[in-house]
Amino acid sequence: MGRKQLQDAPIILLEPNINPITMRFGLPLVANYPPLALVRLAGQIRDPRLRIVDLRVPGERHRFLNSLRADPPVLVGISLTFTSNGDEAIDIAAAIRTISPDTVIVLGGTGPSEDPDSFFGAEVDLIGYRSGDASLAALVRELRRTGRVPDQPPGFFRRSGDRWVRGENLDPPPMAALKPGAWHLIPRKYWRNYFQGFRPTGMGQTSEGCPFDCNFCSVWKVHGRKVNVASLENLQHDFRSLPGFVRGFFFADDIWMQATERQKRELYDPLLEWLASDFLPGRRNFWLTVETRTDLFLRQEARFRSWIREGGLKRILFGVEAVTDEQLKAFSKRNTVDANSVAIRKAAEWGAFVTGQFVIHCDADITYFDEMVRFLEEHRRWMKVANFTIATPLPGTDLYRDLLAQYPDLADRNVVSHPAFSLFTALSPTRMEPAEFYEQVARVYKAANHVRFTWGSVGQLWKLCTRSPWLIPRVLKMPLGLKALTNAKTFLRTHRDVQGERLLSRPPKTAGRIIPDARINLA
Numbered sequence: 001m002g003r004k005q006l007q008d009a010p011i012i013l014l015e016p017n018i019n020p021i022t023m024r025f026g027l028p029l030v031a032n033y034p035p036l037a038l039v040r041l042a043g044q045i046r047d048p049r050l051r052i053v054d055l056r057v058p059g060e061r062h063r064f065l066n067s068l069r070a071d072p073p074v075l076v077g078i079s080l081t082f083t084s085n086g087d088e089a090i091d092i093a094a095a096i097r098t099i100s101p102d103t104v105i106v107l108g109g110t111g112p113s114e115d116p117d118s119f120f121g122a123e124v125d126l127i128g129y130r131s132g133d134a135s136l137a138a139l140v141r142e143l144r145r146t147g148r149v150p151d152q153p154p155g156f157f158r159r160s161g162d163r164w165v166r167g168e169n170l171d172p173p174p175m176a177a178l179k180p181g182a183w184h185l186i187p188r189k190y191w192r193n194y195f196q197g198f199r200p201t202g203m204g205q206t207s208e209g210c211p212f213d214c215n216f217c218s219v220w221k222v223h224g225r226k227v228n229v230a231s232l233e234n235l236q237h238d239f240r241s242l243p244g245f246v247r248g249f250f251f252a253d254d255i256w257m258q259a260t261e262r263q264k265r266e267l268y269d270p271l272l273e274w275l276a277s278d279f280l281p282g283r284r285n286f287w288l289t290v291e292t293r294t295d296l297f298l299r300q301e302a303r304f305r306s307w308i309r310e311g312g313l314k315r316i317l318f319g320v321e322a323v324t325d326e327q328l329k330a331f332s333k334r335n336t337v338d339a340n341s342v343a344i345r346k347a348a349e350w351g352a353f354v355t356g357q358f359v360i361h362c363d364a365d366i367t368y369f370d371e372m373v374r375f376l377e378e379h380r381r382w383m384k385v386a387n388f389t390i391a392t393p394l395p396g397t398d399l400y401r402d403l404l405a406q407y408p409d410l411a412d413r414n415v416v417s418h419p420a421f422s423l424f425t426a427l428s429p430t431r432m433e434p435a436e437f438y439e440q441v442a443r444v445y446k447a448a449n450h451v452r453f454t455w456g457s458v459g460q461l462w463k464l465c466t467r468s469p470w471l472i473p474r475v476l477k478m479p480l481g482l483k484a485l486t487n488a489k490t491f492l493r494t495h496r497d498v499q500g501e502r503l504l505s506r507p508p509k510t511a512g513r514i515i516p517d518a519r520i521n522l523a
Contacts, residue, residue, distance in 0.1 A: 009074040011047050011140060013038040015054040016078060016088040017061070021419040021494055026481015029474050031196040032056065033203045034186060036252060037079050037109065042182035044137045047144075052185045055092065057193050065095060072100040074143055077136060078124070080109035083395060086418030090122045097123035104149055106139070106156070108132050111418075114218060114396030116157045116164045118413050125149060127157040127164065130222055131172040138170065175208060175228040183241035191243050192470045196315075199287060200468050201248035204238035206230055206267060210254045213332050214321075216359055218396030219254045227255075229263045232270055239279055245467065248287045255319075256290035257300055268303065276310045285463065289315035291357075294343035295335050301346070308350045316347050317387075320356040323375040324368070327361060331391075341379065348382035356386040356448070360441060362426045369440040373447045386448035388441065389423035403428050420498040424491060427499065438491035445485045 015035040018028055038052050055061045076096055080089045089112075093105050108128030112119050116127045126149070128135060135155025142150055152158060154170035181204075195201050207230065209223035239249065257268055280286055290313065297304055297318070307313040320340045322328045328335055348354050356379070358372070376386060393400035393410065400410070409415040410427065420427060430437040465472065484490045 008049065010049045010051055010071055011045070012064075012073045012076045013042055013050065013052050014064070014076055014078050014092065015052075015056060016080065016085055016092050017055045019082075019084045019086075019088055019419045019422060021422040021424060021498060022084060024490065024494065025422075025424055025484050026477070028056075029477050029481045031201075031250075032194055033196070033201065033250060033252070034190075034194045035079065036181075036203045036205070037081060038077075039181040039183055039186065040178065041077070041079075041132055041136055042185050043179045044133050045140050046137075046179065046182075047140060050182075050185065052182075052187075054186075054190055054193075055088075057190055061092070065099060068096065068099040068103075073103050075104045075106060075140065077106045077108060077132075080107060080111045082109075082421075083111035083115065084419050084422035086111055086118065086413070086421075090119065093123045104143065106136070108136070110218065110222070110396065111421075114394075115411075117411065118395075118418070120159070120162075120164065125158070126153065129155055129157060129166055129169075133172040133178060135170045135172075175205075176231045178230070178234060180234050180237040181241070183238065188243065191246065194246075195468075195471055195474070196248055196250055196289060198463070198468070198471065199248035200243075200246045200471070201250055201289075202238065202242045202246050203250050203252055204230075204235060205252050206235060206256065206271070207253045207259055207263075210258065212255075212334055213398075215330075215332050215398040215402075216391050216394070218394060221396060223254075227258050227263075229259055229267050232267055232274075235267075235271055236274060239275070247283070247285060247463075247467070248289065250289045251291070253291065255296065256292040257303065258292070258296060264300075264303065272303075272307055272311045275312060280312050286312050287314035288312045289317065291317040291319065293335065294318050294320065294340045297343045297347065298339060304347070305350055308347070308352050314351075314353055315355065316352045317355045317357055318343060318347070320344075320386075321359045322361075323358075323371045327368070330361070331359065337375075344379050345382045348384075353385075354383045356383045358386060358388045358444075359391050360388055360444070361391045362428045362430045362437075364437070364440070365431050366440065369444060372444050376444065376447045383448075386444075388444055388448070390426050390441070392421055392423045392425070393427055394421060416499050422498075425495045425498060434495055435488070435492055438495065439488040441491055442486050442488040445482075449482060449485075 015038060022028065035052065035054055042050055042052060053060060053064050055064065078089050078093060080086060089107060093107065096103060096105055104126070105124045106126045106128060107119060107122065107124040112127045113130050119127060132155065135153070139149070139153050139156070142153070152165065152167040154167045157164040157166050191200060207227055209225070209227040210217070210219045211225045211227060213220050213225065242249070257264065259267070288311065304313070318340065321331055321333050323337060325337055328337065344354050344356065376383070391399065393403045404410050407428070416427060426434070426437065432440070
């Protein structure tokens with residue numbers, strides 16, 4: 001491209017499609033959120049020819065590829081939050097390269113940042129290292145100014161011979177110093193594809209980071225066990241940017257309300273006051289959703305009660321994780337079963353719709369699954385829904401590091417494909433035979449998610465039909481997703497589809513017991 005062409009060429013920030021394994025289990029029928037990372041990055045870049053493209057929207061891939069031919073972009077940034085969508089990111093990068101060979105292709109997000117070698121053969125020029133708030137904006141400015149990519153741009157991996165070499169760090173600005181998200185770049189037609197349950201839903205963050213060190217999570221490593229909070233003005237901007245038909249908002253914090261007392265007084269308290277007095281009166285039946293810890297909830301009971309009663313907080317997703325203190329300790333959760341129980345009960349009694357989030361470790365035996373079912377039955381009165389993920393060793397976590405030492409093939413995407421990291425398959429040998437293990441996984445889904453019809457749910461269905469009729473086809477398909485989650489054959493088929501037998505063959509046994517050195521012990 002010539003200099004003038006370069007300055008006039010568009011910049012695209014792109015969300016790839018969802019992997020087929022996640023589709024198989026029906027999760028996109030339950031919730032699909034706006035591309036928050038792209039909106040945040042676009043707000044920092046502030047380029048007049050910047051566009052956001054979401055390939056999860058039906059028909060958008062075809063429209064996007066056609067636009068490349070007519071108006072080649074100078075840069076396409078592909079956001080990959082989930083490792084499981086890696087094949088989709090690689091595929092769209094290859095399509096972009098074929099149609100527009102001069103376009104600079106950048107891959108970012110948690111997946112490639114923590115596992116760049118898995119994308120060495122992909123048609124991408126750079127991989128962002130962790131937060132791109134400062135580095136991507138600087139790269140765009142340099143491209144516009146000089147027409148070329150620096151030899152070693154700060155904050156990115158670039159190929160050198162047969163490996164990736166990372167440039168110097170470029171510290172991102174604190175959350176409170178970020179420019180507002182560029183919500184105006186989300187096409188209005190996209191909003192009908194963003195929802196949670198029966199409600200069109202927006203998204204934002206009050207904070208990022210986590211001070212805890214759970215072994216199945218990388219958040220605490222990315223942020224150095226620090227918690228960074230947003231500005232009140234940016235959060236108000238997020239809410240004000242919502243289309244009028246949106247009836248929900250999901251706070252995508254790592255742990256909502258994890259902050260110092262001063263930060264709570266300067267952010268959470270005035271945000272509650274503003275929502276209750278200015279925003280919610282004009283948005284009847286508007287629901288907020290948060291993810292948080294049960295022990296934090298108990299320490300901040302008064303604030304949570306106020307948010308539930310005055311601030312529209314209707315859904316709380318608790319990171320319960322395990323049903324025994326021993327397993328909580330093994331996960332480095334630093335919490336107790338008693339705290340989980342008390343928080344679930346109190347939140348429900350105050351009026352919140354409680355969802356429990358559980359992680360099933362691969363060492364689980366029939367006794368542990370029995371304990372899970374017992375916990376679910378004892379809390380059914382208060383905990384309406386539960387989500388379960390298998391303790392998948394995601395790149396960047398301690399669990400991945402430890403398992404990689406025993407199973408080097410875990411890093412080979414020809415053996416363990418990207419969709420294998422969708423949290424539905426065991427990537428280390430299970431104590432039980434795989435068929436029996438997945439039978440128990442399906443069993444806990446059945447125990448947790450009973451369909452209940454109440455006057456409240458009938459009312460919500462009526463509001464869906466009258467206010468958001470475009471979501472009706474998705475709701476009608478939800479039973480198919482639930483059927484997949486409660487069918488052991490679906491899990492076992494997925495297990496066989498996405499991973500190699502070499503890695504997942506069961507280790508040798510002696511006298512009916514697994515040899516300790518032959519596997520990682522999470523219990």
